[in-house]
Amino acid sequence: MVAVRFHGRGGQGAKTASRILGTAAFLSGYVAQDSPIYGAERRGAPVAAFTRFGREPIRERGAITHPDVVVVADASLLEDPGARVLEGARAQTVLFVNSSLSPDALRAHLSLPEQVMTRDVTGIALQQLGQREAISALLGAVAARLVGLEWEPVRQAITRELEDLAVAPPVIEKNLTVAKQCYDSVEPTGLHKGGGQVISAAALHNPIYEPPTKGTARISAAGNSVLRETGGWRTFRPVLVAGKCNGCWLCFVYCPDGVIAMNQDDRPVVDYAHCKGCQICVHECPTHALVAEREQEGGEAWTAK
Numbered sequence: 001m002v003a004v005r006f007h008g009r010g011g012q013g014a015k016t017a018s019r020i021l022g023t024a025a026f027l028s029g030y031v032a033q034d035s036p037i038y039g040a041e042r043r044g045a046p047v048a049a050f051t052r053f054g055r056e057p058i059r060e061r062g063a064i065t066h067p068d069v070v071v072v073a074d075a076s077l078l079e080d081p082g083a084r085v086l087e088g089a090r091a092q093t094v095l096f097v098n099s100s101l102s103p104d105a106l107r108a109h110l111s112l113p114e115q116v117m118t119r120d121v122t123g124i125a126l127q128q129l130g131q132r133e134a135i136s137a138l139l140g141a142v143a144a145r146l147v148g149l150e151w152e153p154v155r156q157a158i159t160r161e162l163e164d165l166a167v168a169p170p171v172i173e174k175n176l177t178v179a180k181q182c183y184d185s186v187e188p189t190g191l192h193k194g195g196g197q198v199i200s201a202a203a204l205h206n207p208i209y210e211p212p213t214k215g216t217a218r219i220s221a222a223g224n225s226v227l228r229e230t231g232g233w234r235t236f237r238p239v240l241v242a243g244k245c246n247g248c249w250l251c252f253v254y255c256p257d258g259v260i261a262m263n264q265d266d267r268p269v270v271d272y273a274h275c276k277g278c279q280i281c282v283h284e285c286p287t288h289a290l291v292a293e294r295e296q297e298g299g300e301a302w303t304a305k
Contacts, residue, residue: 001052001053001054001060001068002052002053002054002068002147003051003052003053003064003066003069003171004018004021004050004052004064004067004068004069004070004143004147005048005049005050005051005064005067005070005071006018006049006050006051006068006069006071006073006139006140006143007046007047007048007070007071007072007073007074007077007083007085007235008046008047008048008069008072008073008074008077009043009044009046009047009073009074009235010038010043010044010046010047011043011073011135012050012135012136012235013073013135013136013137013139013267014036014049014071014074014136014139014267015036015038015049015136016046016072016136016137016140016161016165017049017050017071017073017135017136017137017139017140017224018034018035018036018049018050018140019034019140019161019260020136020137020140020141020143020144020154020157020161021034021051021053021140021144021147021149021157022034022051023054023156023224024051024140024149024153024154024156025051025147025153026053026054026152027156027157027198028153030053030054031053031054031055031056031057031058032051032052032053032058032292033041033051033053033058033061033279034049034050034051034052035049035050035061036048036049036050037063039051040087042192042299043276043277043278044201044230044233044234044235044276044277044278045233045276046077046080046083046085046233047065047094047116048066048083050062050063052064053133053206058191060085064088064089065087066088067088067093068092068093068094068147068189068251069094069095069096069143069146069147069189070085070089070093070094070095070096070101071096071139071143071146072085072095072096072098072099072171073098073104073121073135073139074098074235075098075099075101075118076232076235076295076297078097078106078110079232080232081099082261084242086111086112086113087139087299090113090160092113092114092115093113093115093135094113094115094117094189094253095112095113095115095116095117096116096117096118096119096142096143096146096148096186097116097117097118097124098118098119098120098121098134098135098139099118099119099120099174099297100120100217100259101118101120101251101297102118102162102237103116103117106118107291108203115189117144117146117186119182119185119186121135121137121138121139121142121182122235122294124138124178124181124182125138125178126273126294128177128178128181129172129178131176131177134138134175136180136236137161137162137175137176137178137179138178138179138182139160140154140157140158140177140179140181141154141158141179141182141183141185142182142183142185142186144157144183145182145186145187145188146186146188146189146284147188147189148188148189151180151183153184154179155176155179155180156185158172158175158176158179159172159176162175163265164213168217169286171305172213182210184211198302206303217254223295229274230257230274230276231272231273231275231276232273233277234275234276234295235294235295236277236278236279236292236293236294236295237270237272237275237292237293238251238270238275238277238279238282238290238291238292238293239269239291239292239293240268240270240282240288240289240290241288241289241290241291242289243289244268244287244289244295245267245268245287245290247265247266247267247286248286249262249264249266250281250284250285250286251281251284251285251290251299252268254281254284255280255281256278256280257276257278259271259274259275259281260275260281268281268290277295279292291295295305
């Protein structure tokens with residue numbers, strides 16, 4: 001059995017990429033399963049999806065704890081303790097990262113498996129498709145290539161999954177063309193089974209609950225949401241083009257997280273420590289004074305977007 005774990009942010013297509021891989025494996029004659037896991041958070045929150053396939057019936061269910069391949073849709077997740085991207089990975093685990101950085105650049109400050117590959121999938125999507133979100137087909141194609149699946153079932157899987165999402169046929173064709181380029185840009189990887197040291201993720205805080213004799217659950221501490229900096233969720237940030245702003249306050253009104261304030265000149269000021277990059281303000285700005293600017297990897301931006 002081959003186990004592939006996808007990590008991404010809400011809206012990047014990790015779930016659909018997992019389904020594409022599972023469908024491609026099924027069309028290739030394997031027994032396959034895929035399942036996502038995510039909460040009720042909005043776009044940008046860390047999500048994961050799991051795909052298993054093999055020749056025999058698969059009796060495992062749920063999360064993949066020891067993946068053969070890990071596909072990461074956003075490099076910033078590697079340093080997010082809550083995402084637990086490398087949890088259960090072994091030295092032989094194949095790691096693919098959607099990043100403009102080289103594997104050596106990633107290794108400079110991260111403990112990674114032996115086999116690491118990087119491609120700037122987001123950059124390819126922007127250049128070829130004109131959409132930063134349209135990377136599910138590309139990630140699915142790369143994952144399928146890494147585990148050795150042929151292109152024809154991958155092509156069929158992409159078509160099926162995108163049709164189910166009501167994607168227009170011309171857009172599907174564009175996705176297929178770019179997905180094939182990504183598929184051809186990587187080589188199948190020999191997957192090693194078992195053995196090797198397990199890479200552990202950073203430990204998370206375990207909450208202490210009061211005994212049931214004290215009644216139902218309650219929040220006994222003061223509000224602390226400001227301490228949870230969610231700026232690392234972004235792949236694109238809203239940036240103000242001051243000359244186009246007419247001070248209409250719509251960005252302030254529509255921001256779901258209240259991270260946009262207005263200064264004395266009626267111009268928006270964004271709290272980037274907590275802005276999740278949902279881009280609602282960009283879509284709602286009537287004068288296009290707010291534009292989406294891609295976050296840069298490396299340097300200061302690596303640890304504090």
